[in-house]
Amino acid sequence: MKRREFLALLSTQAVAAPQYDLLVRGGRLIDPAQGISAARDIAISGGKVAAIAETIDSATSRTVMDARNMIVTPGLVDVHVHVYDGVAPLGIPADPTCIAKGVTTVLDAGSSGAHTFPGLKKYVIRMVDTRVYALLNISLLGQSTLSTDNPHGELLDLRFVNAAMAIKTIEQNRDVILGLKIRLTGNITGPNDLKALAIAREAADAVKLPLMVHIGGSYSPVPQIVGMLKRGDVITHSFRGGPGGIVDDRFRVLPEVRRAMERGVQLDVGHGAGSFSFETAEKLMAQEITPGTISSDVHQFNVNGPVFDLATTLSKFLHLKMPIEEVIRRATANPARAFAFPAGTGSLKVGTTADLSVFELREGRFEFTDSLQGRRTGDRKLFPVATVKGGSIYGSSWLPVVTG
Numbered sequence: 001m002k003r004r005e006f007l008a009l010l011s012t013q014a015v016a017a018p019q020y021d022l023l024v025r026g027g028r029l030i031d032p033a034q035g036i037s038a039a040r041d042i043a044i045s046g047g048k049v050a051a052i053a054e055t056i057d058s059a060t061s062r063t064v065m066d067a068r069n070m071i072v073t074p075g076l077v078d079v080h081v082h083v084y085d086g087v088a089p090l091g092i093p094a095d096p097t098c099i100a101k102g103v104t105t106v107l108d109a110g111s112s113g114a115h116t117f118p119g120l121k122k123y124v125i126r127m128v129d130t131r132v133y134a135l136l137n138i139s140l141l142g143q144s145t146l147s148t149d150n151p152h153g154e155l156l157d158l159r160f161v162n163a164a165m166a167i168k169t170i171e172q173n174r175d176v177i178l179g180l181k182i183r184l185t186g187n188i189t190g191p192n193d194l195k196a197l198a199i200a201r202e203a204a205d206a207v208k209l210p211l212m213v214h215i216g217g218s219y220s221p222v223p224q225i226v227g228m229l230k231r232g233d234v235i236t237h238s239f240r241g242g243p244g245g246i247v248d249d250r251f252r253v254l255p256e257v258r259r260a261m262e263r264g265v266q267l268d269v270g271h272g273a274g275s276f277s278f279e280t281a282e283k284l285m286a287q288e289i290t291p292g293t294i295s296s297d298v299h300q301f302n303v304n305g306p307v308f309d310l311a312t313t314l315s316k317f318l319h320l321k322m323p324i325e326e327v328i329r330r331a332t333a334n335p336a337r338a339f340a341f342p343a344g345t346g347s348l349k350v351g352t353t354a355d356l357s358v359f360e361l362r363e364g365r366f367e368f369t370d371s372l373q374g375r376r377t378g379d380r381k382l383f384p385v386a387t388v389k390g391g392s393i394y395g396s397s398w399l400p401v402v403t404g
């Protein structure tokens, strides 16, 4: 080869050098924030989404993930988990259940309070691969164990409920604390619930962040609790069964709850070990009451069932006939709107951090169990098959990945 030809070849090769780091090809992208539910290829460069198009040439990327027949979503966001592993009573390790299962971003919902938050930040938020943010428990203690040995909750003594310390902790950690959390169940609060809620209200107003309220078997009636909630606040465990939920004994949504929703209070699922009922969900959805966010409340006592992971909770809503785009919206765009996650969370707009999840939507017969042993047989279930965080494949991918 003549020298001139050789130089020309070198220059063409330079031009043809891959432009992208990773290309996720052939999947069906469901990105409700962008109104996309269609076949799209996604190109990633420098950890950001670089291009989305119907077809992007494989030769333009160093690595190609084959996502044919798969669903691709923005990295899922679970706004109710417990990942203060080893410290808070319900805590589980974040990564095996969250990022490894397609959930790139989570909110630890009140495992820690002002006294125990520094450890959550030091040993969890800064250490794990999942992007962990927190709702701060209004009790300094964070969550207290509830068991037959210790049926005493964190709000039984109001001396541990301190607005000033919560405010200070939040002001010092606004990058990772996105709101407040309070658990209002009789054995957690005793007769203190409305007083504790007023203190949480004061703190939330001072820092201008949402307050997530856990309901179920509260000491005071739910209408009184809900009456203290404002626009942007969140009721979790809203699809629970039994007394103390958001419905009356004939499963009609309480008028106070409807009014709260009209003024911008949002409903969260928070499935948990005791807080999701198919019957309640079916009857609420028949009244056109749907959750704003679908979260798992995954923790030690439900991670091996009935919750398992967020994908399983989402699949239960597919069984409840919610369209898949609306299911994914409630674990991507809606959480991002409800809480002040960093810009771009919950969507794959060009230029945003490339967190994405790939799922196989399998067809067959799948048994789903709620928190009351209620069972339903569904015909579709989402299975996580790959996660990409900041442009890098997390762990291993079940899908073929070719690096050129």
Ligand SMILES: [Zn+2]
Pocket (backbone or CB within 6 Å): 080, 081, 082, 109, 270, 272, 297
């Ligand atoms: Zn919880």
